[in-house]
Amino acid sequence: MDKIWQVLVVEDDPQMREFFASSVARAAQLQMAAAVGSVAEALAWLDQPTHQVDVLLTDLGLPDGSGLEVIRHATRLNPACEPLVISMFGDEDNVLASIEAGALGYIHKDSAPDDIAQTIFLMLGGASPISPMIARKVLSKYAGSRAPAPNAKDPLVDSVQAGPTENAGNQVLSPREQDVLSLISRGFSYSEISRLQSVTIHTVQTHIKNLYTKLSVHSKSEAVFEATRLGLLQSPRH
Amino acid sequence: MLSRLLQVRLSGLLIGLLSLPSQAEVIELRQARADLQINGVLESRQVNLPYGWDSHHAGQAGLGRFSMDFDGPAAVTQPWVMYFSNLGNAYEVRLNGELMEQNGDLGQFNTSDFAKLPRLINIPKGFLQAKNQLIVSIRSDVGRRAGVPVVRLGPMDEIKRSVQLYMDWRVNSSVVVIVFSLLVAAFAMVLWLTQTDPRPQQGEKRDRLYLYAAVAESSWAMYVGDTFVASPLLPWVAWAILINLALALWLCAMLMFIHDVAGWAGGRIHRSMSRILMGLLLIEPLVVFLAFSTGRLWLNSVWLACFAALFLPSTVFFFVKAWRVNNFLNWLIVLAFVINVPVGLRDLYAIRIADSFGTHGLLRYSAFLFGLTLAAIVVDRFRQANMQVREMMENLTSRIAQKEQELGQTYERMEVIAREQERTAERTRILRDMHDGVGSHISAAIRQLQSGRASDEQLMQTLRESLDQLKLSIDAMTLPPGDVTALLASLRYRLEPRLKASDVELQWDVDLIEPLPRVDDKAMRHLQFMVFEALSNVLQHAKASMLRIELRGRDRGGAALRVIDNGSGFDLKSVKPQGLGSLKERAAAIGASLTVTSEPGRTVVEILLE
Numbered sequence: 001m002d003k004i005w006q007v008l009v010v011e012d013d014p015q016m017r018e019f020f021a022s023s024v025a026r027a028a029q030l031q032m033a034a035a036v037g038s039v040a041e042a043l044a045w046l047d048q049p050t051h052q053v054d055v056l057l058t059d060l061g062l063p064d065g066s067g068l069e070v071i072r073h074a075t076r077l078n079p080a081c082e083p084l085v086i087s088m089f090g091d092e093d094n095v096l097a098s099i100e101a102g103a104l105g106y107i108h109k110d111s112a113p114d115d116i117a118q119t120i121f122l123m124l125g126g127a128s129p130i131s132p133m134i135a136r137k138v139l140s141k142y143a144g145s146r147a148p149a150p151n152a153k154d155p156l157v158d159s160v161q162a163g164p165t166e167n168a169g170n171q172v173l174s175p176r177e178q179d180v181l182s183l184i185s186r187g188f189s190y191s192e193i194s195r196l197q198s199v200t201i202h203t204v205q206t207h208i209k210n211l212y213t214k215l216s217v218h219s220k221s222e223a224v225f226e227a228t229r230l231g232l233l234q235s236p237r238h
Numbered sequence: 239m240l241s242r243l244l245q246v247r248l249s250g251l252l253i254g255l256l257s258l259p260s261q262a263e264v265i266e267l268r269q270a271r272a273d274l275q276i277n278g279v280l281e282s283r284q285v286n287l288p289y290g291w292d293s294h295h296a297g298q299a300g301l302g303r304f305s306m307d308f309d310g311p312a313a314v315t316q317p318w319v320m321y322f323s324n325l326g327n328a329y330e331v332r333l334n335g336e337l338m339e340q341n342g343d344l345g346q347f348n349t350s351d352f353a354k355l356p357r358l359i360n361i362p363k364g365f366l367q368a369k370n371q372l373i374v375s376i377r378s379d380v381g382r383r384a385g386v387p388v389v390r391l392g393p394m395d396e397i398k399r400s401v402q403l404y405m406d407w408r409v410n411s412s413v414v415v416i417v418f419s420l421l422v423a424a425f426a427m428v429l430w431l432t433q434t435d436p437r438p439q440q441g442e443k444r445d446r447l448y449l450y451a452a453v454a455e456s457s458w459a460m461y462v463g464d465t466f467v468a469s470p471l472l473p474w475v476a477w478a479i480l481i482n483l484a485l486a487l488w489l490c491a492m493l494m495f496i497h498d499v500a501g502w503a504g505g506r507i508h509r510s511m512s513r514i515l516m517g518l519l520l521i522e523p524l525v526v527f528l529a530f531s532t533g534r535l536w537l538n539s540v541w542l543a544c545f546a547a548l549f550l551p552s553t554v555f556f557f558v559k560a561w562r563v564n565n566f567l568n569w570l571i572v573l574a575f576v577i578n579v580p581v582g583l584r585d586l587y588a589i590r591i592a593d594s595f596g597t598h599g600l601l602r603y604s605a606f607l608f609g610l611t612l613a614a615i616v617v618d619r620f621r622q623a624n625m626q627v628r629e630m631m632e633n634l635t636s637r638i639a640q641k642e643q644e645l646g647q648t649y650e651r652m653e654v655i656a657r658e659q660e661r662t663a664e665r666t667r668i669l670r671d672m673h674d675g676v677g678s679h680i681s682a683a684i685r686q687l688q689s690g691r692a693s694d695e696q697l698m699q700t701l702r703e704s705l706d707q708l709k710l711s712i713d714a715m716t717l718p719p720g721d722v723t724a725l726l727a728s729l730r731y732r733l734e735p736r737l738k739a740s741d742v743e744l745q746w747d748v749d750l751i752e753p754l755p756r757v758d759d760k761a762m763r764h765l766q767f768m769v770f771e772a773l774s775n776v777l778q779h780a781k782a783s784m785l786r787i788e789l790r791g792r793d794r795g796g797a798a799l800r801v802i803d804n805g806s807g808f809d810l811k812s813v814k815p816q817g818l819g820s821l822k823e824r825a826a827a828i829g830a831s832l833t834v835t836s837e838p839g840r841t842v843v844e845i846l847l848e
Contacts, residue, residue, distance in 0.1 A: 089708070089709050089712045090709075091712055091716070092716055093716075110702075110705050115735075131728070131731045132724065132727030132728055132730070132731050133713060133716060133717075133724070133727075133728050133731070136724055136727075137716075182750070184727075185723075185724065185727055186723050186726075186727050186748050186750055187723070187726050187727030187728075187729075187730040187731065187746060187748055188746060188748075189734075189746070192746060
């Protein structure tokens with residue numbers, strides 16, 4: 001990991017912006033590319049051809065719009081860009097919307113300065129954070145009919161018994177991903193899950209990371225589907 | 239259509255009657271030599287025609303042989319006929335010794351009756367001579383209107399021209415009356431059987447008006463139909479009882495009908511009249527039997543006059559009624575009365591009292607107007623009943639719509655109230671939350687700053703807890719009510735940094751349990767505080783190296799939540815651990831049972847949830 005990662009911070013509160021900038025500056029492998037305070041500034045900065053961003057840290061509630069716009073713009077320009085959402089509470093609705101917009105993780109505003117760099121590195125290393133509340137929300141939104149069995153002591157046994165879901169055609173989550181999510185929603189840590197599932201922590205992290213990508217892609221294809229259905233897009237001619 | 243047909247017929251009849259005397263070629267025989275045999279006594283005498291048996295031999299049956307001599311026509315250029323407007327109940331007509339026509343048995347009294355219709359008898363060619371003798375033999379039963387009329391002979395064309403219309407009229411109009419009456423009767427009967435008052439409070443009540451119409455018209459059809467019954471199934475007196483019963487039923491039903499239309503039904507006068515009518519009906523067999531078996535025909539006449547006596551005042555009353563309630567149908571009834579009552583009285587006088595042989599009752603023609611009126615009123619009543627039903631349905635529909643609207647409004651009001659209550663509850667919850675959580679922590683931080691005694695670390699601790707509380711209260715908003723597993727998961731997630739910062743090993747043993755129905759969102763928040771409190775106690779005071787969190791479903795439903803540590807423990811009796819009081823209060827508030835056991839190395843806080 002010799003690469004120096006270019007970081008863009010989008011945060012309207014100057015104090016917070018300063019805090020994030022200094023937290024980033026403390027990590028040797030991270031370099032502050034810019035710190036801006038609005039969607040317009042962020043988009044303008046991103047549109048400069050010479051500007052390159054590897055990690056995007058953005059607040060959601062910006063004075064002239066939503067951080068989601070910045071995320072979408074940045075990933076469109078550079079698919080390799082890894083966006084992180086700065087969230088005060090990590091509340092499920094905002095976080096899920098960010099994930100669907102393409103965010104690969106989120107950072108709490110009250111994190112310690114070292115934790116911020118730590119979270120960025122974890123994410124770059126392939127570990128996306130996910131809270132039990134978000135796991136539960138994702139499960140209820142995407143798992144369809146495959147609800148976790150009540151009073152299940154061992155989700156593995158249940159998952160084997162439950163088999164493939166009924167709406168397999170519309171399947172977003174794999175059974176293994178659902179099991180991981182289910183355990184997360186019950187409060188188990190990654191290491192506990194890896195022990196329960198007899199896999200490495202890395203595998204669990206990969207599941208979560210894949211999940212992020214899937215949700216983002218799914219939400220995009222869903223948007224296309226919706227747009228086609230509403231007649232906004234023409235369906236491809238055969 | 240029908241009335242026009244009748245008009246044509248009627249005018250034809252008048253023309254026919256008026257043109258009668260102008261036929262010079264027609265021979266009329268007005269005298270005869272009669273040989274009468276009554277009760278075995280023979281008697282011969284010269285009589286004038288028409289000879290009505292009942293007026294000459296009241297109450298006596300007998301046989302009569304009437305001989306008439308007449309000169310034949312000078313030249314017979316076309317077929318001749320003889321015409322009899324009536325004849326005996328049985329008869330035999332001989333011309334110059336040859337039998338021309340015979341109907342019924344002259345020897346069997348009280349059987350057939352051929353006296354009801356006019357007869358036209360052909361005279362075969364060559365039968366008429368210069369001197370001719372016509373012999374008409376008749377059988378006369380008591381009160382059966384037998385006799386010998388003025389006999390008319392003449393060329394077929396001439397006679398037919400004068401009598402055909404009358405004969406057709408008598409036959410055809412009777413057929414029309416019968417058919418029409420039966421139709422009206424059937425229609426009314428169907429209505430009576432099928433139409434019930436639709437109003438629920440009226441029960442399955444039928445409209446009597448229909449029944450009266452049905453009875454009146456079917457009786458009338460029977461009475462008029464008697465014209466065509468030459469050979470009744472019953473002997474004469476029994477048949478007379480039957481036919482008079484039909485007539486009486488017609489009269490009764492007509493009166494009841496009119497009273498019903500006028501709205502007098504149920505009144506005192508109506509009740510009296512009904513009783514009288516019932517009485518007249520009941521005595522009918524006796525009266526008719528006596529009248530026709532003993533020859534006291536006046537009994538029958540008096541009995542009929544009783545009906546007339548009831549009809550007269552009803553006519554007057556109804557006229558007054560029609561005057562007040564001015565509508566077409568009422569005036570139609572008045573017209574029917576005004577025409578029929580005098581006609582009926584005239585018939586009664588002409589046939590029963592004056593007993594002028596050869597005259598016929600006219601009521602059978604005029605009563606047709608009654609039939610029409612009846613039909614019109616029945617149809618109108620049916621239409622009104624239908625309209626009532628429709629109005630009722632419309633009324634019902636609008637009432638239902640109104641009720642629906644009211645219900646909708648009530649529902650809306652209730653919804654507004656419910657929303658209001660929800661908002662109030664939410665506001666209360668948030669206020670309580672702020673007071674217990676963030677508010678108390680921030681004020682604690684302020685006190686710490688003011689006192690100047692607190693270390694930075696302590697202050698940091700307070701502020702962190704304050705933010706944790708805020709996050710927990712946000713989690714509590716989205717936690718599904720009763721989902722204790724999710725509650726513990728979010729709590730762990732939020733407290734993870736603090737747990738990491740301590741040296742305590744966390745053992746997480748949380749089962750996935752179904753949301754508890756009796757734990758609402760208020761209880762969830764209390765439970766969150768309780769677990770938070772218990773964990774804080776362990777982290778801050780217990781000096782423990784292990785912290786275990788267990789959640790188990792219970793067999794009878796509900797759940798057991800345990801926070802276990804291996805810290806120093808405390809004496810429950812002497813020491814009041816911080817927050818234990820608040821734990822108890824909250825447990826009581828959510829109806830959970832709280833058990834705290836403590837000994838060095840093992841302290842268990844157990845919360846049992848229903």
